[in-house]
Amino acid sequence: MALPVVLLGLLGSGRRDVCGEFPLARIAAVRPVLLVDPDPPGWARPYLTGHLAADPAREEQTAEAVLRYAAGRAVGGVLTWSAEHLLPAARLAGRLGVPGLPYETAAVCADPVALRALLARHRVPVAGPADGEAAQGPPVSVEAVVLDDEVRIVALTRTTPGPAPARRPLRHCVHAHDGLLHNRFLRQCVERTVRALGLTHTVAHLTLRLTARGPRVLSVAPHPPGDLIPLLVERATGVDLAGAAAVLATGGLPDVTPTRQRAAAVQFAYPALTGRLTHLRLDPAAADDPAAERMVLTRRTGDPVTAAPHADLTDRLAHWVATGESAAECEAALRRMARHLTATVTPEPDRSAA
Structure with missing residues (x-):
């Protein structure tokens, strides 16, 4: 049996995370996954063979938990898909003696100034x-x-x-x-x-x-x-x-x-206004488009949201994925699918003027 890979953190948390589930499922299909996370959400648990309750942002706590686990069982490697956890992952791989990114390389990749300086030297x-x-x-x-x-x-x-x-x-x-x-x-x-x-x-x-x-x-x-x-x-x-x-x-x-020799594209919907999301609906007819891979709502009515110029990734209202033979086919499909989404944001009063 393949040795498990230690995965530091998840891409999403709380409710079902549609961006994080796909890569987690793919990782679990090839290697057992030991997740290091304070409290994995329900959507992640079916893909895990083990869980260590530790916060990857607290590096020493995480290392101690994994090293205790590895004292009685072998692990195959350490993996993260987050820049936030890149340095702890590199250091942990070194302490475990498993394949991994050298700490010095991880440190350069995590520091834009150091990265530019190193590449310029080369x-x-x-x-x-x-x-x-x-x-x-x-x-x-x-x-x-x-x-x-x-x-x-x-x-x-x-x-x-x-x-x-x-x-x-x-x-x-x-x-x-x-x-x-x-x-x-x-x-x-x-x-x-x-x-x-x-x-x-x-x-x-x-x-x-x-x-x-x-x-x-x-x-x-x-x-x-x-x-x-x-x-x-x-x-x-x-x-x-x-x-x-x-x-x-x-x-x-x-x-x-x-x-395969095809094309695929994803579109994200952001709010046009800053305020409270009072209406969000996806017409089920979106699934009838032959190019549609998926169309998913990622916020709920009642949520506070920020308009696109200042939005972060959590403000996305929905996303949809299309496949086709070319990029042009995918872009046309994304435009068609966009018509199935309706959203209303009600601006909230500016209390700073009171």
Whole structure:
């Protein structure tokens, strides 16, 4: 039997989390999961073989709990999909003596200033906060699997950002035939970034901006991405990013051969006003669209919400996923499905003026 992977924290909490369930299910399909979390929600429990009640944000408490567990049972590796828990995961893997990200690499990836400095020393083009040209370029994310010295770019994620200043993602799209997959400058940039950081045996989510002078690196997350991107990659290419991450974390070599050549996209709905959500309805006819993968409400009436320019991820009202043969087909389907959602936000009185 495969040794369990220690998973630090979840993507969601409380009520059923539709973004976190998919990757958790994929991880559990390839490795037993020992979750470290104060109180896992009900939706997560069917996927777990064990649970340690500890807060990953309290690193020493978490390490003590896992080391006590490992004293009597073997564990195969440590995994997280959260930047917040990247450093504790790296340090814990080192203390357990299991495969994992070197702490120094995790520390650089978690610090944007240190990341830019290291990549600049290795002559990797980066996009800094004062880089006006890079700020104008469209973002693209590279979903890569690093198998020792081999860097496999399994997919590209095109993201449509929302309004400033928050600029939360409105849409992600993955197309197996994205033309950028054959761009040698992007591939060179990704490979040089991976080597500069010393990434090996990991799944990585690299965000770049495309400029007139070529791609520039914005950030590197050496763990599976969130926002249902693993679902889009699986629907478009057949590659299981979350499962691959679990296999790599326990020292194995996953099969990341593409088995599909399609496209998939997700759209997020944000409130137009700040206030209280007084109406939210999804017409069941949305499920009749042949391209519809899913359409899910993620808030409830009565919830306070913040308008898109200042919203965070918890303000999303709903999301819907479409699949098709091309990105254009997916975008058309997303527009059709959007017509099935109705929402009303009632502004609350400004008490500061009283």
